Amino acid sequence: MSTNVRLAAARYGKSNVRLLRVVRDDGAGRQEVAEYVVQLLVEGEIDTSFTEADNSCVVATDSMKNIIYALAKTSPHILSPELFAIHLGTFILQKYAHLKKAFIDIEKLKWTRIVVDGKPHAHSFIRDGDEKHVTHVEVDGTADKQKLAVKVTSGLKDLLVLKSTGSAFENFVRDEYTTLVEVSDRILSTAVDLSYEFQAVQVGGEGDVAALEGKFQFDKASKSARAATLEIFATDESASVQASLFKMATRLIEENAGVTRASYALPNKHYVPVDMKYFGVENMSPPVKAEVFCPLLAPSGLITASASRV
Ligand SMILES: O=c1[nH]c(=O)c2[nH]c(=O)[nH]c2[nH]1
Secondary structure, three states: OOOOOOOOOOOEEEEEEEEEEEEEEOOOOEEEEEEEEEEEEEEEOOHHHHHOOOHHHOOOHHHHHHHHHHHHHHOOOOOOHHHHHHHHHHHHHHHOOOEEEEEEEEEEOOOEEEEEOOEEEEEEEEOOOOOEEEEEEEEEOOOOOOOEEEEEEEEEEEEEEEEOOOEOEOOOOOOOOOOOOOEOOOOEEEEEEEEEEEOOEEEOOHHHHHHHHHHHOHHHHHHHHHHHHHHHHHHOOEOOHHHHHHHHHHHHHHHOOOEEEEEEEEEEOOEEEOOOHHHOOOOOEOOOEOOOEEEOOOOOEEEEEEEEOO
């Protein structure tokens, strides 16, 4: 074995654990469903499994998958991806003394109630979009297993939006490399990738998990983040993706007291006006008020930024 190489970092677990949980409210004759894709990784006293082929410290990733399914059955928090992730991280660290940190990612798929005769149906749902609610939870029991440090970052991804006007892009750097014309009116389209961080908290055990919902109102934050994103996108007279992005992040932080930071990654999915003047059709009358556009698959711009509470 080499003497000048050491294990610098190690983390392992199960990814892509797919589950759907039915929650029955027989009294109300209603059912809820939650479909998740879960990843659970851990850190701790596991180095010898890498360096000495010692599996005695390895909780098998197969067992981790079983723990995810077992808690999906028993957890009172299953309908909240954030609370379920905290419950899962807390559970695994308190069960196994040698595991010190847990990292949980959950992607929640979209199932919206079908409306029949104007009323939401009791147990039928439609996948109405590719958009996913996501959460990333870090639980740290390094200092104290009865006082776990918890960090939650939630967000959404693959939310595809387009506006056909109300967007301009002017006054940018013009030099020998510039071919883009300035436009006062253009199509703006993006696939929103958003994440927002909550204040760090301490959790003693499963009993404390429910209290976090009262503190952070994860579900309300998720709805408010989505609404802030969509409403600013629609109503802002956009000077650029950059300027609209910062307005979205500002509103999100202002509306959610528990959120400390909001980060967006917004691809600028270009729609290019088709130039038809060569065959005598006026599509682009200055300043480029076009009506027929060609969607460009690639390349796209990519605008990213974070805003934080001061
Ligand atoms: O909103 C935009 N921001 C840019 O930085 C940029 N660059 C570009 O070519 N088009 C756009 N649009």
